[in-house]
Amino acid sequence: MASKSPTILATSGGYKPGARTRLEFNKLVHYAVDLSGVTGRAPRIAHLGTASGDQRWFNSEISEAGNVAGFRLTHLNLFSMPNVGNIEEYLLGQDVVWVNGGSVVNLLAVWRAHxxxxxxxxxxxxxxxxxxxxxxxxxxxxGGTTDSFGPELRAVSNGLALLPYDNGVHYDSEAARRPLVHRLVAAGTLGETHCTDDGVGLLYRGTQLVEAVTETPGKAAYRVTLAASDGSTAEVVEERLDPTEL
Incomplete structure:
Protein backbone atom coordinates (compact mmCIF):
# COMPACT_ATOMS: atom_id res chain seq x y z
CA MET A 1 0.00 0.00 0.00
CA ALA A 2 1.36 3.42 -0.94
CA SER A 3 1.09 6.60 1.08
CA LYS A 4 -1.18 9.25 -0.43
CA SER A 5 1.80 11.50 -1.19
CA PRO A 6 5.59 11.20 -1.20
CA THR A 7 6.52 10.81 2.47
CA ILE A 8 9.77 10.95 4.43
CA LEU A 9 10.25 10.53 8.18
CA ALA A 10 13.77 11.70 9.10
CA THR A 11 14.77 10.84 12.67
CA SER A 12 17.34 10.64 15.42
CA GLY A 13 15.62 7.66 17.03
CA GLY A 14 13.48 4.61 16.51
CA TYR A 15 15.01 1.97 18.83
CA LYS A 16 14.65 1.03 22.49
CA PRO A 17 15.94 -1.81 24.71
CA GLY A 18 13.93 -4.97 24.22
CA ALA A 19 12.17 -7.02 26.88
CA ARG A 20 13.58 -10.34 25.60
CA THR A 21 15.81 -9.07 22.78
CA ARG A 22 18.60 -6.49 22.73
CA LEU A 23 16.44 -3.94 20.94
CA GLU A 24 12.89 -3.30 19.82
CA PHE A 25 11.41 -0.73 17.50
CA ASN A 26 10.33 2.41 19.31
CA LYS A 27 7.42 4.69 18.43
CA LEU A 28 9.08 6.45 15.50
CA VAL A 29 9.32 3.23 13.49
CA HIS A 30 5.71 2.37 14.30
CA TYR A 31 4.73 5.89 13.23
CA ALA A 32 6.46 5.35 9.87
CA VAL A 33 4.32 2.23 9.43
CA ASP A 34 1.18 4.17 10.36
CA LEU A 35 2.06 6.75 7.70
CA SER A 36 2.00 4.05 5.04
CA GLY A 37 -1.68 3.40 5.73
CA VAL A 38 -1.30 -0.38 5.59
CA THR A 39 -4.18 -2.36 7.15
CA GLY A 40 -5.33 -5.96 7.24
CA ARG A 41 -1.91 -7.58 6.90
CA ALA A 42 1.60 -7.46 8.29
CA PRO A 43 3.40 -4.30 7.14
CA ARG A 44 6.26 -4.90 4.70
CA ILE A 45 9.43 -3.19 5.94
CA ALA A 46 12.74 -3.08 4.09
CA HIS A 47 15.77 -2.49 6.31
CA LEU A 48 18.93 -1.04 4.75
CA GLY A 49 22.12 -1.32 6.80
CA THR A 50 24.41 0.01 4.07
CA ALA A 51 25.88 2.73 6.30
CA SER A 52 27.36 0.06 8.59
CA GLY A 53 28.38 -2.37 5.86
CA ASP A 54 25.31 -4.64 6.06
CA GLN A 55 26.49 -6.25 9.30
CA ARG A 56 24.70 -9.57 9.53
CA TRP A 57 24.69 -9.60 13.34
CA PHE A 58 22.79 -6.30 13.35
CA ASN A 59 20.46 -7.54 10.61
CA SER A 60 19.63 -10.42 12.96
CA GLU A 61 18.75 -8.04 15.78
CA ILE A 62 16.60 -5.93 13.46
CA SER A 63 14.86 -9.10 12.29
CA GLU A 64 14.07 -9.95 15.92
CA ALA A 65 12.71 -6.44 16.44
CA GLY A 66 10.53 -6.89 13.36
CA ASN A 67 9.18 -10.17 14.69
CA VAL A 68 8.31 -8.57 18.02
CA ALA A 69 6.50 -5.74 16.21
CA GLY A 70 4.59 -8.07 13.90
CA PHE A 71 6.23 -6.74 10.74
CA ARG A 72 7.18 -8.64 7.61
CA LEU A 73 10.74 -7.31 7.69
CA THR A 74 13.39 -8.11 5.11
CA HIS A 75 16.84 -6.70 4.36
CA LEU A 76 18.31 -5.11 1.26
CA ASN A 77 21.99 -6.00 1.48
CA LEU A 78 24.47 -4.54 -1.01
CA PHE A 79 27.60 -6.26 0.38
CA SER A 80 29.14 -8.16 -1.24
CA MET A 81 26.50 -8.03 -3.95
CA PRO A 82 22.78 -7.13 -3.89
CA ASN A 83 20.74 -9.92 -2.36
CA VAL A 84 17.79 -9.26 -4.72
CA GLY A 85 17.76 -9.41 -8.49
CA ASN A 86 15.75 -6.24 -9.09
CA ILE A 87 16.32 -3.58 -6.41
CA GLU A 88 13.67 -1.17 -7.66
CA GLU A 89 11.00 -3.85 -7.88
CA TYR A 90 11.87 -5.02 -4.38
CA LEU A 91 11.64 -1.51 -2.89
CA LEU A 92 8.40 -0.71 -4.70
CA GLY A 93 6.88 -3.77 -3.03
CA GLN A 94 7.50 -2.37 0.47
CA ASP A 95 5.30 -0.21 2.69
CA VAL A 96 8.26 1.39 4.52
CA VAL A 97 11.98 1.63 3.91
CA TRP A 98 13.99 2.02 7.14
CA VAL A 99 17.64 3.07 6.77
CA ASN A 100 19.95 2.51 9.72
CA GLY A 101 22.79 4.76 10.85
CA GLY A 102 26.54 4.61 10.33
CA SER A 103 28.64 6.35 7.69
CA VAL A 104 26.45 8.52 5.47
CA VAL A 105 29.43 9.22 3.20
CA ASN A 106 29.98 5.52 2.54
CA LEU A 107 26.25 4.91 2.24
CA LEU A 108 25.88 7.56 -0.48
CA ALA A 109 28.87 6.24 -2.43
CA VAL A 110 27.58 2.65 -2.40
CA TRP A 111 24.02 3.71 -3.22
CA ARG A 112 25.18 5.70 -6.24
CA ALA A 113 27.27 2.77 -7.46
CA HIS A 114 24.03 0.75 -7.52
CA GLY A 143 23.56 17.26 3.21
CA GLY A 144 24.33 17.86 6.86
CA THR A 145 26.96 17.14 9.48
CA THR A 146 28.75 13.83 9.86
CA ASP A 147 31.54 11.98 11.62
CA SER A 148 32.01 9.76 8.54
CA PHE A 149 35.47 11.25 7.89
CA GLY A 150 36.75 10.96 11.45
CA PRO A 151 36.08 12.06 15.05
CA GLU A 152 35.94 15.73 14.06
CA LEU A 153 32.54 16.49 12.57
CA ARG A 154 32.47 17.80 9.01
CA ALA A 155 29.93 18.79 6.40
CA VAL A 156 28.57 16.38 3.82
CA SER A 157 26.93 17.97 0.81
CA ASN A 158 26.06 15.21 -1.67
CA GLY A 159 22.88 13.76 -0.20
CA LEU A 160 20.09 12.49 -2.43
CA ALA A 161 18.38 15.91 -2.13
CA LEU A 162 14.85 14.54 -2.21
CA LEU A 163 14.33 17.25 0.41
CA PRO A 164 15.70 20.74 -0.44
CA TYR A 165 17.17 21.34 3.02
CA ASP A 166 20.14 20.19 5.10
CA ASN A 167 19.88 18.01 8.19
CA GLY A 168 21.38 17.90 11.67
CA VAL A 169 21.00 14.74 13.77
CA HIS A 170 21.73 13.94 17.43
CA TYR A 171 21.40 17.66 18.11
CA ASP A 172 21.21 17.36 21.90
CA SER A 173 23.40 14.34 22.59
CA GLU A 174 26.64 15.28 20.79
CA ALA A 175 27.99 18.62 21.96
CA ALA A 176 29.72 19.54 18.71
CA ARG A 177 26.63 19.18 16.52
CA ARG A 178 24.79 22.43 17.27
CA PRO A 179 27.76 24.84 17.04
CA LEU A 180 28.94 23.22 13.81
CA VAL A 181 25.50 23.55 12.21
CA HIS A 182 25.47 27.22 13.18
CA ARG A 183 28.95 27.80 11.73
CA LEU A 184 28.16 26.00 8.49
CA VAL A 185 24.89 27.88 8.02
CA ALA A 186 26.66 31.18 8.74
CA ALA A 187 29.31 30.32 6.14
CA GLY A 188 26.74 29.31 3.55
CA THR A 189 28.06 25.73 3.45
CA LEU A 190 24.66 24.55 4.64
CA GLY A 191 21.38 26.19 3.76
CA GLU A 192 18.19 25.95 5.79
CA THR A 193 18.95 23.07 8.16
CA HIS A 194 16.39 20.95 9.99
CA CYS A 195 17.70 19.32 13.17
CA THR A 196 16.45 16.67 15.60
CA ASP A 197 17.21 15.85 19.20
CA ASP A 198 17.53 12.14 19.96
CA GLY A 199 14.09 10.56 19.86
CA VAL A 200 12.63 13.16 17.48
CA GLY A 201 11.49 12.80 13.87
CA LEU A 202 10.51 15.21 11.11
CA LEU A 203 7.63 14.37 8.77
CA TYR A 204 7.69 15.63 5.19
CA ARG A 205 4.86 15.35 2.69
CA GLY A 206 6.42 15.99 -0.66
CA THR A 207 9.11 18.52 0.21
CA GLN A 208 7.02 20.30 2.85
CA LEU A 209 7.86 19.90 6.54
CA VAL A 210 4.47 19.27 8.11
CA GLU A 211 5.17 17.99 11.62
CA ALA A 212 7.79 17.20 14.23
CA VAL A 213 7.08 14.14 16.40
CA THR A 214 8.84 12.58 19.38
CA GLU A 215 9.03 9.25 21.16
CA THR A 216 10.90 10.97 24.05
CA PRO A 217 9.11 13.67 26.07
CA GLY A 218 10.91 16.99 26.43
CA LYS A 219 12.87 16.74 23.18
CA ALA A 220 12.54 19.08 20.20
CA ALA A 221 13.35 19.78 16.57
CA TYR A 222 14.90 22.97 15.18
CA ARG A 223 14.97 25.00 11.98
CA VAL A 224 18.30 26.84 11.54
CA THR A 225 18.45 29.60 8.92
CA LEU A 226 20.44 32.65 7.95
CA ALA A 227 18.36 35.81 8.22
CA ALA A 228 19.03 39.51 7.73
CA SER A 229 19.13 41.33 11.06
CA ASP A 230 19.42 45.01 10.13
CA GLY A 231 19.25 45.04 6.37
CA SER A 232 23.00 44.76 5.85
CA THR A 233 24.21 41.84 7.96
CA ALA A 234 22.90 38.34 8.47
CA GLU A 235 22.77 36.18 11.55
CA VAL A 236 21.99 32.57 12.27
CA VAL A 237 18.49 32.07 13.64
CA GLU A 238 17.49 28.84 15.41
CA GLU A 239 13.74 28.23 15.69
CA ARG A 240 12.59 25.56 18.12
CA LEU A 241 9.87 23.28 16.78
CA ASP A 242 7.92 21.65 19.60
CA PRO A 243 7.00 18.13 18.51
CA THR A 244 3.83 16.12 18.93
CA GLU A 245 4.36 13.29 21.41
CA LEU A 246 3.67 9.88 19.88
Missing part, protein backbone atom coordinates in the same frame (compact mmCIF):
# COMPACT_ATOMS: atom_id res chain seq x y z
CA UNK A 115 21.94 3.63 -8.98
CA UNK A 116 19.88 3.88 -5.81
CA UNK A 117 19.90 7.68 -6.03
CA UNK A 118 17.58 7.49 -9.05
CA UNK A 119 15.70 4.44 -7.76
CA UNK A 120 14.85 6.05 -4.44
CA UNK A 121 13.40 9.12 -6.15
CA UNK A 122 10.99 6.90 -8.05
CA UNK A 123 10.19 4.81 -4.95
CA UNK A 124 9.50 8.01 -2.98
CA UNK A 125 7.27 9.38 -5.74
CA UNK A 126 5.38 6.07 -5.80
CA UNK A 127 4.39 6.57 -2.14
CA UNK A 128 6.61 4.11 -0.29
CA UNK A 129 7.43 5.75 3.05
CA UNK A 130 11.15 6.51 3.32
CA UNK A 131 12.48 6.72 6.87
CA UNK A 132 15.60 6.21 8.92
CA UNK A 133 17.88 7.28 11.73
CA UNK A 134 21.08 9.36 11.72
CA UNK A 135 22.80 8.55 8.39
CA UNK A 136 19.39 7.17 7.42
CA UNK A 137 18.00 10.66 8.01
CA UNK A 138 20.73 12.81 6.43
CA UNK A 139 20.70 10.79 3.20
CA UNK A 140 17.32 12.19 2.09
CA UNK A 141 18.51 15.82 2.36
CA UNK A 142 21.06 17.88 0.42
Missing amino acids: ELDAIFRRVWQAGVVLAGVSAGSICWFR
Whole structure:
Protein backbone atom coordinates (compact mmCIF):
# COMPACT_ATOMS: atom_id res chain seq x y z
CA MET A 1 0.00 0.00 0.00
CA ALA A 2 1.36 3.42 -0.94
CA SER A 3 1.09 6.60 1.08
CA LYS A 4 -1.18 9.25 -0.43
CA SER A 5 1.80 11.50 -1.19
CA PRO A 6 5.59 11.20 -1.20
CA THR A 7 6.52 10.81 2.47
CA ILE A 8 9.77 10.95 4.43
CA LEU A 9 10.25 10.53 8.18
CA ALA A 10 13.77 11.70 9.10
CA THR A 11 14.77 10.84 12.67
CA SER A 12 17.34 10.64 15.42
CA GLY A 13 15.62 7.66 17.03
CA GLY A 14 13.48 4.61 16.51
CA TYR A 15 15.01 1.97 18.83
CA LYS A 16 14.65 1.03 22.49
CA PRO A 17 15.94 -1.81 24.71
CA GLY A 18 13.93 -4.97 24.22
CA ALA A 19 12.17 -7.02 26.88
CA ARG A 20 13.58 -10.34 25.60
CA THR A 21 15.81 -9.07 22.78
CA ARG A 22 18.60 -6.49 22.73
CA LEU A 23 16.44 -3.94 20.94
CA GLU A 24 12.89 -3.30 19.82
CA PHE A 25 11.41 -0.73 17.50
CA ASN A 26 10.33 2.41 19.31
CA LYS A 27 7.42 4.69 18.43
CA LEU A 28 9.08 6.45 15.50
CA VAL A 29 9.32 3.23 13.49
CA HIS A 30 5.71 2.37 14.30
CA TYR A 31 4.73 5.89 13.23
CA ALA A 32 6.46 5.35 9.87
CA VAL A 33 4.32 2.23 9.43
CA ASP A 34 1.18 4.17 10.36
CA LEU A 35 2.06 6.75 7.70
CA SER A 36 2.00 4.05 5.04
CA GLY A 37 -1.68 3.40 5.73
CA VAL A 38 -1.30 -0.38 5.59
CA THR A 39 -4.18 -2.36 7.15
CA GLY A 40 -5.33 -5.96 7.24
CA ARG A 41 -1.91 -7.58 6.90
CA ALA A 42 1.60 -7.46 8.29
CA PRO A 43 3.40 -4.30 7.14
CA ARG A 44 6.26 -4.90 4.70
CA ILE A 45 9.43 -3.19 5.94
CA ALA A 46 12.74 -3.08 4.09
CA HIS A 47 15.77 -2.49 6.31
CA LEU A 48 18.93 -1.04 4.75
CA GLY A 49 22.12 -1.32 6.80
CA THR A 50 24.41 0.01 4.07
CA ALA A 51 25.88 2.73 6.30
CA SER A 52 27.36 0.06 8.59
CA GLY A 53 28.38 -2.37 5.86
CA ASP A 54 25.31 -4.64 6.06
CA GLN A 55 26.49 -6.25 9.30
CA ARG A 56 24.70 -9.57 9.53
CA TRP A 57 24.69 -9.60 13.34
CA PHE A 58 22.79 -6.30 13.35
CA ASN A 59 20.46 -7.54 10.61
CA SER A 60 19.63 -10.42 12.96
CA GLU A 61 18.75 -8.04 15.78
CA ILE A 62 16.60 -5.93 13.46
CA SER A 63 14.86 -9.10 12.29
CA GLU A 64 14.07 -9.95 15.92
CA ALA A 65 12.71 -6.44 16.44
CA GLY A 66 10.53 -6.89 13.36
CA ASN A 67 9.18 -10.17 14.69
CA VAL A 68 8.31 -8.57 18.02
CA ALA A 69 6.50 -5.74 16.21
CA GLY A 70 4.59 -8.07 13.90
CA PHE A 71 6.23 -6.74 10.74
CA ARG A 72 7.18 -8.64 7.61
CA LEU A 73 10.74 -7.31 7.69
CA THR A 74 13.39 -8.11 5.11
CA HIS A 75 16.84 -6.70 4.36
CA LEU A 76 18.31 -5.11 1.26
CA ASN A 77 21.99 -6.00 1.48
CA LEU A 78 24.47 -4.54 -1.01
CA PHE A 79 27.60 -6.26 0.38
CA SER A 80 29.14 -8.16 -1.24
CA MET A 81 26.50 -8.03 -3.95
CA PRO A 82 22.78 -7.13 -3.89
CA ASN A 83 20.74 -9.92 -2.36
CA VAL A 84 17.79 -9.26 -4.72
CA GLY A 85 17.76 -9.41 -8.49
CA ASN A 86 15.75 -6.24 -9.09
CA ILE A 87 16.32 -3.58 -6.41
CA GLU A 88 13.67 -1.17 -7.66
CA GLU A 89 11.00 -3.85 -7.88
CA TYR A 90 11.87 -5.02 -4.38
CA LEU A 91 11.64 -1.51 -2.89
CA LEU A 92 8.40 -0.71 -4.70
CA GLY A 93 6.88 -3.77 -3.03
CA GLN A 94 7.50 -2.37 0.47
CA ASP A 95 5.30 -0.21 2.69
CA VAL A 96 8.26 1.39 4.52
CA VAL A 97 11.98 1.63 3.91
CA TRP A 98 13.99 2.02 7.14
CA VAL A 99 17.64 3.07 6.77
CA ASN A 100 19.95 2.51 9.72
CA GLY A 101 22.79 4.76 10.85
CA GLY A 102 26.54 4.61 10.33
CA SER A 103 28.64 6.35 7.69
CA VAL A 104 26.45 8.52 5.47
CA VAL A 105 29.43 9.22 3.20
CA ASN A 106 29.98 5.52 2.54
CA LEU A 107 26.25 4.91 2.24
CA LEU A 108 25.88 7.56 -0.48
CA ALA A 109 28.87 6.24 -2.43
CA VAL A 110 27.58 2.65 -2.40
CA TRP A 111 24.02 3.71 -3.22
CA ARG A 112 25.18 5.70 -6.24
CA ALA A 113 27.27 2.77 -7.46
CA HIS A 114 24.03 0.75 -7.52
CA GLU A 115 21.94 3.63 -8.98
CA LEU A 116 19.88 3.88 -5.81
CA ASP A 117 19.90 7.68 -6.03
CA ALA A 118 17.58 7.49 -9.05
CA ILE A 119 15.70 4.44 -7.76
CA PHE A 120 14.85 6.05 -4.44
CA ARG A 121 13.40 9.12 -6.15
CA ARG A 122 10.99 6.90 -8.05
CA VAL A 123 10.19 4.81 -4.95
CA TRP A 124 9.50 8.01 -2.98
CA GLN A 125 7.27 9.38 -5.74
CA ALA A 126 5.38 6.07 -5.80
CA GLY A 127 4.39 6.57 -2.14
CA VAL A 128 6.61 4.11 -0.29
CA VAL A 129 7.43 5.75 3.05
CA LEU A 130 11.15 6.51 3.32
CA ALA A 131 12.48 6.72 6.87
CA GLY A 132 15.60 6.21 8.92
CA VAL A 133 17.88 7.28 11.73
CA SER A 134 21.08 9.36 11.72
CA ALA A 135 22.80 8.55 8.39
CA GLY A 136 19.39 7.17 7.42
CA SER A 137 18.00 10.66 8.01
CA ILE A 138 20.73 12.81 6.43
CA CYS A 139 20.70 10.79 3.20
CA TRP A 140 17.32 12.19 2.09
CA PHE A 141 18.51 15.82 2.36
CA ARG A 142 21.06 17.88 0.42
CA GLY A 143 23.56 17.26 3.21
CA GLY A 144 24.33 17.86 6.86
CA THR A 145 26.96 17.14 9.48
CA THR A 146 28.75 13.83 9.86
CA ASP A 147 31.54 11.98 11.62
CA SER A 148 32.01 9.76 8.54
CA PHE A 149 35.47 11.25 7.89
CA GLY A 150 36.75 10.96 11.45
CA PRO A 151 36.08 12.06 15.05
CA GLU A 152 35.94 15.73 14.06
CA LEU A 153 32.54 16.49 12.57
CA ARG A 154 32.47 17.80 9.01
CA ALA A 155 29.93 18.79 6.40
CA VAL A 156 28.57 16.38 3.82
CA SER A 157 26.93 17.97 0.81
CA ASN A 158 26.06 15.21 -1.67
CA GLY A 159 22.88 13.76 -0.20
CA LEU A 160 20.09 12.49 -2.43
CA ALA A 161 18.38 15.91 -2.13
CA LEU A 162 14.85 14.54 -2.21
CA LEU A 163 14.33 17.25 0.41
CA PRO A 164 15.70 20.74 -0.44
CA TYR A 165 17.17 21.34 3.02
CA ASP A 166 20.14 20.19 5.10
CA ASN A 167 19.88 18.01 8.19
CA GLY A 168 21.38 17.90 11.67
CA VAL A 169 21.00 14.74 13.77
CA HIS A 170 21.73 13.94 17.43
CA TYR A 171 21.40 17.66 18.11
CA ASP A 172 21.21 17.36 21.90
CA SER A 173 23.40 14.34 22.59
CA GLU A 174 26.64 15.28 20.79
CA ALA A 175 27.99 18.62 21.96
CA ALA A 176 29.72 19.54 18.71
CA ARG A 177 26.63 19.18 16.52
CA ARG A 178 24.79 22.43 17.27
CA PRO A 179 27.76 24.84 17.04
CA LEU A 180 28.94 23.22 13.81
CA VAL A 181 25.50 23.55 12.21
CA HIS A 182 25.47 27.22 13.18
CA ARG A 183 28.95 27.80 11.73
CA LEU A 184 28.16 26.00 8.49
CA VAL A 185 24.89 27.88 8.02
CA ALA A 186 26.66 31.18 8.74
CA ALA A 187 29.31 30.32 6.14
CA GLY A 188 26.74 29.31 3.55
CA THR A 189 28.06 25.73 3.45
CA LEU A 190 24.66 24.55 4.64
CA GLY A 191 21.38 26.19 3.76
CA GLU A 192 18.19 25.95 5.79
CA THR A 193 18.95 23.07 8.16
CA HIS A 194 16.39 20.95 9.99
CA CYS A 195 17.70 19.32 13.17
CA THR A 196 16.45 16.67 15.60
CA ASP A 197 17.21 15.85 19.20
CA ASP A 198 17.53 12.14 19.96
CA GLY A 199 14.09 10.56 19.86
CA VAL A 200 12.63 13.16 17.48
CA GLY A 201 11.49 12.80 13.87
CA LEU A 202 10.51 15.21 11.11
CA LEU A 203 7.63 14.37 8.77
CA TYR A 204 7.69 15.63 5.19
CA ARG A 205 4.86 15.35 2.69
CA GLY A 206 6.42 15.99 -0.66
CA THR A 207 9.11 18.52 0.21
CA GLN A 208 7.02 20.30 2.85
CA LEU A 209 7.86 19.90 6.54
CA VAL A 210 4.47 19.27 8.11
CA GLU A 211 5.17 17.99 11.62
CA ALA A 212 7.79 17.20 14.23
CA VAL A 213 7.08 14.14 16.40
CA THR A 214 8.84 12.58 19.38
CA GLU A 215 9.03 9.25 21.16
CA THR A 216 10.90 10.97 24.05
CA PRO A 217 9.11 13.67 26.07
CA GLY A 218 10.91 16.99 26.43
CA LYS A 219 12.87 16.74 23.18
CA ALA A 220 12.54 19.08 20.20
CA ALA A 221 13.35 19.78 16.57
CA TYR A 222 14.90 22.97 15.18
CA ARG A 223 14.97 25.00 11.98
CA VAL A 224 18.30 26.84 11.54
CA THR A 225 18.45 29.60 8.92
CA LEU A 226 20.44 32.65 7.95
CA ALA A 227 18.36 35.81 8.22
CA ALA A 228 19.03 39.51 7.73
CA SER A 229 19.13 41.33 11.06
CA ASP A 230 19.42 45.01 10.13
CA GLY A 231 19.25 45.04 6.37
CA SER A 232 23.00 44.76 5.85
CA THR A 233 24.21 41.84 7.96
CA ALA A 234 22.90 38.34 8.47
CA GLU A 235 22.77 36.18 11.55
CA VAL A 236 21.99 32.57 12.27
CA VAL A 237 18.49 32.07 13.64
CA GLU A 238 17.49 28.84 15.41
CA GLU A 239 13.74 28.23 15.69
CA ARG A 240 12.59 25.56 18.12
CA LEU A 241 9.87 23.28 16.78
CA ASP A 242 7.92 21.65 19.60
CA PRO A 243 7.00 18.13 18.51
CA THR A 244 3.83 16.12 18.93
CA GLU A 245 4.36 13.29 21.41
CA LEU A 246 3.67 9.88 19.88
